[in-house]
Amino acid sequence: MAKVHVTTSVNGEETEYLCEPHETLLDVLRNNLQLTGTKEGCGSGDCGACSVTVDGRLTCSCLVLAVEAEGREIGTIEGVGDKEKLSVIQQKFLEHAALQCGICTPGLIVSTQAMLKDNPTPTEEDVRYYLAGNLCRCTGYDKIVRAVMDAAETLPSERGA
Amino acid sequence: MAVADYKAPSTVSEAVSLLASAQMKAKVMAGGTDLIIQSKSQTAEPLLVVDLKRIETMKDYQLTDEGLSLGPAMCCAEFTALEDVKAVYPGLTEAAYLIGSTQVQGRASVGGNLCNSSPAADTIPALIANGAQCVIEGPDGDRTVPVEDFVTGVGKNCLAANEILKRIVIPRPAPGTADAYLRFIPRTEMDIAVAGAGVSVTLDADGTCTAARVGIGAVAPTAMLVPAAAAALVGTKLDDTALEAAAKAASEASNPITDRRGTVEFRRHVVGVLVKRAAKIAQSRAQG
Numbered sequence: 050m051a052k053v054h055v056t057t058s059v060n061g062e063e064t065e066y067l068c069e070p071h072e073t074l075l076d077v078l079r080n081n082l083q084l085t086g087t088k089e090g091c092g093s094g095d096c097g098a099c100s101v102t103v104d105g106r107l108t109c110s111c112l113v114l115a116v117e118a119e120g121r122e123i124g125t126i127e128g129v130g131d132k133e134k135l136s137v138i139q140q141k142f143l144e145h146a147a148l149q150c151g152i153c154t155p156g157l158i159v160s161t162q163a164m165l166k167d168n169p170t171p172t173e174e175d176v177r178y179y180l181a182g183n184l185c186r187c188t189g190y191d192k193i194v195r196a197v198m199d200a201a202e203t204l205p206s207e208r209g210a
Numbered sequence: 211m212a213v214a215d216y217k218a219p220s221t222v223s224e225a226v227s228l229l230a231s232a233q234m235k236a237k238v239m240a241g242g243t244d245l246i247i248q249s250k251s252q253t254a255e256p257l258l259v260v261d262l263k264r265i266e267t268m269k270d271y272q273l274t275d276e277g278l279s280l281g282p283a284m285c286c287a288e289f290t291a292l293e294d295v296k297a298v299y300p301g302l303t304e305a306a307y308l309i310g311s312t313q314v315q316g317r318a319s320v321g322g323n324l325c326n327s328s329p330a331a332d333t334i335p336a337l338i339a340n341g342a343q344c345v346i347e348g349p350d351g352d353r354t355v356p357v358e359d360f361v362t363g364v365g366k367n368c369l370a371a372n373e374i375l376k377r378i379v380i381p382r383p384a385p386g387t388a389d390a391y392l393r394f395i396p397r398t399e400m401d402i403a404v405a406g407a408g409v410s411v412t413l414d415a416d417g418t419c420t421a422a423r424v425g426i427g428a429v430a431p432t433a434m435l436v437p438a439a440a441a442a443l444v445g446t447k448l449d450d451t452a453l454e455a456a457a458k459a460a461s462e463a464s465n466p467i468t469d470r471r472g473t474v475e476f477r478r479h480v481v482g483v484l485v486k487r488a489a490k491i492a493q494s495r496a497q498g
Contacts, residue, residue, distance in 0.1 A: 097311060106316040112313075114259065181312070
């Protein structure tokens, strides 16, 4: 079958690409759009390294067909913070040394942002349950949880609340 | 299977026609969390994916005096956030909340969980406990199947190749009714049931159980309704003797296998314990 033409929005910018029906959103983000911040860990929806938002809802981009993105709004790690200034969540991950190899980090930051949008004042238990689908094999999670809790405490003052 | 073609119809009838006229193997996709993995991991046989997520009636719901009518493809994250549904069917909401991670729940659906027809699917025992009916559309019209008869084997169900589960209908529980779902997993999150139990009980004013339904999962090729376990509860005040009898009936009805998640003996025992505990939770909810 011929390639499919898809028009979508990635991090707020209208984006077009051609894809095969079998390609995943993860494949297209990395290979066609060169948005390589989104990582492939397991490729089967277990590890969360490829976490993105689709129409604001957190999901694994390896479990989404690229053709499904037509008309949707995709959010990736490249849409968090900017080159001049890290987002609060990114800054807190650095301050707490909440990463070692870094493969899980983009997914964790995208997931944390999605969580704090729905629940700006999570308990540690909320954080651990919400992020259970983001696997990290380096840190043992403790520093990640501290970074997320710190980001949650810092964000309201950043927003001027 | 390898996805070779993709269609996203806007009505169920259009989706049924696409299945009926497909020139290759065709499968419907709701969340795709099982289908996309299956399509990547097996043979190169070409596959047409018919995506149901552009069909509005596949993702909406109505909660009325009659009960719940659920679009089967609504994602679990949306479903578990429906406070009105949770107030009436807390056990079903719990079951949907147990499926995979936050990310998976952003895609996976109750209907997809049912149609994937895994023996360990969490929502199926909860749907059984609630007496859910499956409304299926095919080329010749609609038919309705009780959920306990929907799944026919491991990964198999009663849907013909050109049929689609278009609605899950659950009657509104009688006054004094509540449900609960419990599963056993060795972790606290992100795992597949070793055994599961959904229980619904109806209590009268003095706390006597007047009706019950018990569904068990992961302990047989399909999730199953256990009438003997329900019968052990009816007419009692869910005292220890009645709960033990229900547990024994569930254990005896089970037909588990030994695999890396548990042995036959363990599963038989645990499913009884889960029935007992779920019945207690349902009881306390029914007493409100």
